[in-house]
Amino acid sequence: MSTPALVRPRPVHRASDLLAAYLPGSFYYSSGRGSLLADGVHSCVRARPGARAHAAAEALDAAALAGLADPVVVGALGFRPDAESSLVVPAVVRRAGAPDGAGARPPGEPVPGHTDWAVTPRPEPEGYADGVRRALDLIGTGEVSKVVLARCLELTAGAPVAVPSLLARLVRADPAAHAFAVDVTAPGDQATRTLVGASPELLVARRGAMVVANPLAGSLPRCADEAENRGRVAALLASEKDRREHAHVAAQVGEVLGRFCTEVTVPGEPEVIGTPTMWHLSSRITGRLADPADPASSSLALAEALHPTPAVCGVPAAGARDAIAELEPEDRGYYSGLVGWTGPDGDGEWVVTIRSAEVCERTVRLHAGAGIVAGSDPAAELAETSAKFRTLLRALGLEDAA
Numbered sequence: 001m002s003t004p005a006l007v008r009p010r011p012v013h014r015a016s017d018l019l020a021a022y023l024p025g026s027f028y029y030s031s032g033r034g035s036l037l038a039d040g041v042h043s044c045v046r047a048r049p050g051a052r053a054h055a056a057a058e059a060l061d062a063a064a065l066a067g068l069a070d071p072v073v074v075g076a077l078g079f080r081p082d083a084e085s086s087l088v089v090p091a092v093v094r095r096a097g098a099p100d101g102a103g104a105r106p107p108g109e110p111v112p113g114h115t116d117w118a119v120t121p122r123p124e125p126e127g128y129a130d131g132v133r134r135a136l137d138l139i140g141t142g143e144v145s146k147v148v149l150a151r152c153l154e155l156t157a158g159a160p161v162a163v164p165s166l167l168a169r170l171v172r173a174d175p176a177a178h179a180f181a182v183d184v185t186a187p188g189d190q191a192t193r194t195l196v197g198a199s200p201e202l203l204v205a206r207r208g209a210m211v212v213a214n215p216l217a218g219s220l221p222r223c224a225d226e227a228e229n230r231g232r233v234a235a236l237l238a239s240e241k242d243r244r245e246h247a248h249v250a251a252q253v254g255e256v257l258g259r260f261c262t263e264v265t266v267p268g269e270p271e272v273i274g275t276p277t278m279w280h281l282s283s284r285i286t287g288r289l290a291d292p293a294d295p296a297s298s299s300l301a302l303a304e305a306l307h308p309t310p311a312v313c314g315v316p317a318a319g320a321r322d323a324i325a326e327l328e329p330e331d332r333g334y335y336s337g338l339v340g341w342t343g344p345d346g347d348g349e350w351v352v353t354i355r356s357a358e359v360c361e362r363t364v365r366l367h368a369g370a371g372i373v374a375g376s377d378p379a380a381e382l383a384e385t386s387a388k389f390r391t392l393l394r395a396l397g398l399e400d401a402a
């Protein structure tokens with residue numbers, strides 16, 4: 001199937017214009033299927049976990065009744081069910097085709113122009129490797145079979161970080177990524193907080209009765225040497241440990257979609273996809289919804305049912321969540337949650353919030369994680385998180401900070 005187009009009914013803007021028009025406070029989202037820029041707040045969607053799709057459908061009905069042109073719910077949900085969330089019906093929505101990467105800002109523009117970054121890893125790299133060992137101990141007892149363990153880098157610049165430039169550089173570096181910038185400022189915050197990133201992982205997209213999910217798990221860093229990269233792709237495909245790590249995710253995504261669908265297709269074998277910084281095992285899973293008109297099958301409802309997949313949490317989910325709470329010193333906040341949009345017909349697109357950062361004035365908080373299963377090597381998992389940080393670090397002009 002073709003995945004949902006963001007372009008409805010016909011784009012009247014250029015993708016580069018939308019990117020250039022982005023300012024903190026707006027919602028920006030682009031992927032290989034189109035771009036969306038949303039401004040202002042018509043209404044906020046506030047509901048407890050599990051009730052959000054219903055609340056979103058109600059907010060969209062109310063917005064349509066109020067005469068809002070092109071109502072859509074956009075925003076982000078955090079990793080934990082009780083984490084912060086930011087879902088709104090914006091006042092104005094502009095759509096365009098997929099970004100071409102040229103952007104409106106000159107290539108090579110230094111994002112914030114900072115050279116005086118202070119970098120604080122949480123935990124220290126050795127502390128992360130210890131956490132991996134403790135996760136392996138838990139796996140050894142049989143309590144869990146997979147735990148995704150993340151770490152955080154807190155970067156502080158000498159002056160406020162320019163989010164529009166950071167976003168433009170992320171889009172230019174990988175126009176096919178799911179790039180986003182979401183205002184996540186909460187009541188009581190002293191300054192604007194923005195969640196920004198370029199996720200390679202589609203949680204779920206829905207168009208009419210057709211749904212697609214594209215979980216990733218099992219990774220190796222990409223390098224500059226093409227022959228070496230060919231070897232890494234072959235090694236990833238042949239790795240029993242990575243295939244096991246991936247199989248957990250593909251099976252669960254297929255099972256969850258099966259609750260909503262009359263048919264689901266899970267490929268028998270993963271393939272490898274590349275980003276500018278990583279190689280990942282990938283499964284493109286498709287399904288046909290039993291009742292697409294039911295609001296309980298909207299893209300947001302599907303996304304909430306799928307979240308958290310074992311790509312960012314683990315197996316079984318409850319035990320992995322406990323292990324994460326015990327082993328990670330920093331709360332994940334929005335990292336490893338979901339970002340996207342859903343429309344009045346239930347169509348929409350939600351991605352996993354990875355390769356992301358939260359920016360607040362001079363501070364940028366980055367997270368990256370790796371799936372730990374029996375056979376994981378702490379040093380390799382640490383290196384994997386360092387490689388995953390590179391998406392954001394490159395865009396910040398800070399490649400070697402991890």
Ligand SMILES: C=C(O[C@@H]1C=C(C(=O)O)C=C[C@H]1O)C(=O)O
Nearest residue numbers: 217218219311354368369370371
């Ligand atoms: C957790 C992250 O990535 C996830 C974990 C992966 C893995 O363990 O191989 C691969 C892709 C993502 O599903 C991250 O980027 O922070």
